[in-house]
Amino acid sequence: MNLVAMKTRTDDQLQVEKSDLSDQVRDVTFSNFVSEVVEASRSNLIIIDFYAPWCGPCKQLTPVLEKLVRGYEKGVRLARIDIDKDPQIAQQMGVQSIPAVFAFLRGQPVDGFMGSIPESQVKSWFERLIKVMPSIGLSADAKRDNIVEALAQADGCFAERDYVRAGALYNDIMKTYPDNAAAYAGLLRCMTEMGELEQAQRMLDYAPEDIASSQFMETAQAALELAQQACHAASVIEEIRTKLLDNQNDHQARFDLAMAYYAEGKREAAVEELLEIVQRDRVWNEDAARKQLIKLFEAFGFNDPLTVSTRKRLSSILFS
Secondary structure (H helix, E strand, O other): OHHHHHHHHHHHHHHHHHHHHHHHEEEOOOOOHHHHHHHHHHOOEEEEEEEOOOOHHHHHHHHHHHHHHHOOOOOEEEEEEEOOOOHHHHHHOOOOOOOEEEEEEOOEEEEEEEOOOOHHHHHHHHHHHHHOOOOOOOOHHHHHHHHHHHHHHHHHHHHOOOHHHHHHHHHHHHHHOOOOHHHHHHHHHHHHHOOOHHHHHHHHHOOOHHHHOOHHHHHHHHHHHHHHHHHHHHOOHHHHHHHHHHOOOOHHHHHHHHHHHHHOOOHHHHHHHHHHHHHHOOOOOOOHHHHHHHHHHHHHOOOOHHHHHHHHHHHHHHOO
């Protein structure tokens, strides 16, 4: 009686394990490869394990892959392909030896390795892969924490004027979170700072509506507009200086000089010229100098020391 009960429990356990196996670990053949790998990878991370029953290293690797996959409640699957039964898939993917492992996402292979490697390296590969994926199996709080951490790293590089590194980090975030306005705007600002103004303008023009209307994009757009104006002014700076020497009240020349200074990275000098215009004629050209200072504040950041001090000086002039 006890043996029967034990057998019943064992059968039940095996049924559960089989059910779990079919959910996250699946045998894939040539006939179902498209549905189980290509299509499934549009909403899941699919790890492909090419193996053969006679392959000793494969028998060591597969349990490691299964354990890693089962560490996530959803969003990750292991697709096992027996190359003896389905050699076509292995041939098409250029598999020359086994074990061979590939990662599929959004219908395409994104990474992989061939041969037997230590379990620690397999884990490191898998963890690196997960980090750049759309937070598979993570809670909403964890996703938010991941985004915040990645943006902080990118923002730090931007603050240090490492625009190449910052741009790469913002771009990585967008690959995982394409609707993240902060990353989109950050990448646009990196292009602007590196002088890639045409590319930045195209990026601004094609920004999705939700992103285009965000506060982040207001700052990025202001920085781009300033850079475009400054680029033009810098090309004729000597002409501008001559005009201003002839007439100190040539506010347009002084305005253009401010933008030329901005193009050269002389922020303080640019601010001084615009403040001088406000001092001389605060309503010139429909408050153009004051409005330009506001754009500069947006580009610098409202907590920037130069922004803070200039806003105080501007208020003093306007309300004196």
